Amino acid sequence: MxxxxxxxxxxxxxxxxxxxxxxxxxxxxxxxxxxxxxxxxxxxxxxxxxxNIFAKGFRQHRTNIIGVIVPNILSYFTSSILKEILLQAETKGYRVIISESNNDIKKEKEMLHTMLQFGVDGILMSLTKHTVDVEPILYALNQKPLILFDKVSRKVPCTQIIINGEEAAFNAVEHLINIGKKRIAILKEFEQSYNSEKRFQGYLRALKTNNIPVDEKLILSTDDISLKKGRRLTSQLISLKDKPDAIFSITDAAAIGAIQTLKKFNFKIPDEIAVIGFSNSLSSTIVEPKLTTIDQPGNRIGEMAVKYIIEEIEEPKENSTSKTIEIKTNLIIRDSTLLSI
Amino acid sequence: MxxxxxxxxxxxxxxxxxxxxxxxxxxxxxxxxxxxxxxxxxxxxxxxxxxNIFAKGFRQHRTNIIGVIVPNILSYFTSSILKEILLQAETKGYRVIISESNNDIKKEKEMLHTMLQFGVDGILMSLTKHTVDVEPILYALNQKPLILFDKVSRKVPCTQIIINGEEAAFNAVEHLINIGKKRIAILKEFEQSYNSEKRFQGYLRALKTNNIPVDEKLILSTDDISLKKGRRLTSQLISLKDKPDAIFSITDAAAIGAIQTLKKFNFKIPDEIAVIGFSNSLSSTIVEPKLTTIDQPGNRIGEMAVKYIIEEIEEPKENSTSKTIEIKTNLIIRDSTLLSI
DNA sequence: CTGAAAGCGCTTACAG
DNA sequence: CTGAAAGCGCTTACAG
Incomplete structure (x- = not known):
């Protein structure tokens, strides 16, 4: 053969x-x-x-492979990052090995280990939402160039590619305030999720800047901010005596769940309760009313991730210069916050 | 360092x-x-x-890497296949290299070439919708085990993993007939897409079996069966003198486009015009009315693809036994075909 | 401008 | 049961 x-x-x-x-x-x-x-x-x-790439790689201690570890490949945002990573890496002569941790920290650790064993030249990584022990990552960082993107941790001293989550949330909440909303609820993650926390900070700052008091009853957390949880948390919100007049969800999925529940109970969106999501997913234009949301350019994140990892692979620096790259997002205003008047 | x-x-x-x-x-x-x-x-x-895996691989002429080429990683269905491929390969000690052809036949050919050069042990591949010249694939097949999945071609004598598209379409259309529909339109792909053709065959067989005449005016083709095209083709359909009373789209995206257009022109779904999609995408439960569609188990496809490629890698057969594995799909009935009476 | 030789880290046929 | 040696295909410091 x-x-x-x-x-x-x-x-x-x-x-x-x-x-x-x-x-x-x-x-x-x-x-x-x-x-x-x-x-x-x-x-x-x-x-x-x-x-024979193996002979070559073996000889040169280089494999021209970049390892990528992501929590969930099914997420559209993740796919869009991966798409760009593949494209950029390929044009620069690198191949990409992808692993999925499935939000399992044990798997994440194993994968890091096999990536190293495999001899990748560098690692791009987005953490699980449960990652608190960063020891395995520090260990890997000690051996190979490693960059975190999207789901990052401050505890790892490496280059990090993130979106401007705090600012994005600030803008979103300020937009709600500008259309006259005063009791703005937030649906966020329960755990020490870096992204969730950033967005929550932006929410708080927007309220503060506009002299709106924080109401603890409007701050809801969950460990899995899905469509179903969006529904459930919204049920809670509308059973409050003092109902919110807007809901800011840190994911589109939960925002869509919120819309479904609000419609079920005949609330007018956005007049009675406005809704904003986060990430401009495909479904955000299919739900009715169309969802106002924040577009996160996955391609920019992928592009930067590849750019910097290759830089670190090809010009290893002694004193690791760990920068943080912030990618700008964009508030996309749609019907779920467009007052009919 | x-x-x-x-x-x-x-x-x-x-x-x-x-x-x-x-x-x-x-x-x-x-x-x-x-x-x-x-x-x-x-x-x-x-x-x-x-x-050192490279020394080992080099020495043993084995890399324990499976190469995967897909047309578009952003598709949810593709992601779900990839997810399972990653999982299965990993548990069996293989690493996975993914490339995206972006539906570009030139890129597809290049990728096949780099995969070979890279020394992968086997290749899993889903073709672009423009792939007609299978020469490069035959060449690759001549060098390494290779399996096609989802988007396949009869011209390549290798193991192929597909869904039962003809049967699925048959069931979908028969379901429409069972709820009393008689003028059933189909939105399909223009080109020699293997999947589209299969589904079209199923459509034709269902009509024939039920003695419903074929009306050419109800058969619409496009080269890019997207949400936008779904809208456009539906506009065409409802401007016919003899309008359809049901639309079967070979993708969910176009089906959702159809629903949007039907709603815009105040057609009652499903009473006046019912709609069925294909693939049970995330958005199919978010659109209103919820879309009746065909669930394609991506995980099963991924699982079979890995199973068979590893079999071929580990027990190379002289006379390549190229089987075709058909994965069963499931019709999921939702509001877009549930008559209100 | 070109070649002989060593060596990257591993496996394995051969010998004992 | 163990070891010495060859070799996988390539690159590169050294010599000329």
Whole structure:
């Protein structure tokens, strides 16, 4: 079945030169005479020569593989980041190995280990929402370039690519205030989720800036901010004596759940209760009313992640300069906050 | 930065045995005395030994990497297949390299080439919708085990994992007939898309079986069956003198577009016009009315793809036994075909 | 400008 | 049961 494979040695024999010469010719080494170089390249092409990447990687201690670990590949936002990672890595001559931790910290740790064992040149990683022990990550960082994106942790001293979550939330909540809303609820995550916390900070700052008192009863947390939880938390909110007049959810999914529940109980959206989500998912334009939300450019995140990891791979610095790159988001105003008047 | 790495040689020196012995001990070779084996393993563990996979792969002509090429990673269905591929491959000790062809046949060909060059052990592949020239695929198949899934081609003599598209479409259309529909339109793809064609066959068979005449005006094709096209084609349909009383779309996206247009022009769904989609996407439960659709179990496809590719990798057969595995789908009936009476 | 030789870390046929 | 040695395909410091 397998076809005879062309090696440097074979080319060398046919041309009656040494393998060193062939190797150098193919790698554009300056010492080689143009004549030889052309001759070698021609034959290599004719024989459909493909370097054995494993021999090469093994020899050079480089694999040209970037490892990526994400919590959940099914998320549209994650897919859009991965799409760009694949594209950028490919154009720069890197291959990408993807692993999914499924929000399981044990799996996350194992994957980190196999990535290292596998000899990837660098690692891009988005943490599970339960990751608190960063020891395994520090260990990996000690061996290879490593960058965190989207779901990050301050406890890891490495380059981090994130969105401007605090500011985005601030803008979203201020938008609600601008359309006259005063009792703004927030649906957020329960755990020490970095992203959730950032967005919550933005929420608090927007209220403060506009002299709106914080009402604890309007701050709801859950450990899994899904569509179903959005429904459930919204049921809680509308059974309050003092109902909210707006809901800011830190995910689109929960925001859509909120809309479903509000409609079920015949609340007018946005006149009685406005809703804002986060991430501009596909479904945000399909739900009715269309959801106002924050667009997070996954492609920019992917692009930056690849750019910086390759930089760190190709120019390793002694004193790790760990920067934080903030990607700008965009508030997209749709019917769920567009007053009909 | 990089930590000192443990090699076989180092373990051998510390234990004053040969590297051969260490290698054999670690690989559970039967010849090694239990005493030695234990001693070696203990030290290896203590030193956190990780075999250099590249040396190993290089030596054994095996990489334990499966290459996957998909047209578009952003599709939820594709992601769900990938999710399972990652999971299954990992549990069986394989790593996965993913590439995205972006429905570009030139890129698809390049990717196939780099996968081979990279030395993957096997390739899983879902074709672009423009792939007609299968030469590059035949070439790859000649070198490595290769399996097609979801978007396949009969022209490639290899194992193929598909859903029962013809039957699924047949059931969907028959369901429409059962609720009393007689003028059933189909939105399908223009090009020689294998999946589209299968579903169209199912549509035709259902009509025929139920003695419903085929009306060419109800058969609409497009080269990109998206939400927008769903809207546009539906506008066409409702401007017919003889309007349809049901629409079967071969994608959920176009079905949702259809619903949006029907609602805009105040058609009652499903009473006046019923709608069925295909693939049970996330949005199919968010659109109103909720969309009747066909659930394609992406996980089953992923599972089978990994199972068979590993089989072919580990037990290469001379005469390639190319089977076709059909995964059963499921019609999910929701409001878009549930008559209110 | 070119070649001979060493070596990357591992496995394995051969010998004992 | 263990070891010495060869070799996987490539690159590169060294020599000329």
């Amino acid at each position: 397998k076809k005879e494979v062309t090696t440097l040695k074979k080319i060398a024999q046919l041309l009656e030169v040494s393998t060193s010469t062939v190797s150098r010719a193919l790698n554009n080494h300056p010492d080689i005479s143009e004549e030889t170089a052309i001759k070698v390249k021609k034959l290599a092409k004719k024989l459909n020569y493909m370097p | 990089k930590k000192e790495v443990t090699t076989l040689k180092k373990i051998a020196q510390l234990l004053e045995v040969s590297t051969s012995t260490v290698s054999r001990a670690l690989n559970n070779h039967p010849d090694i005395s239990e005493e030695t084996a234990i001693k070696v393993k203990k030290l290896a563990k203590k030193l956190n030994y990780m075999p």
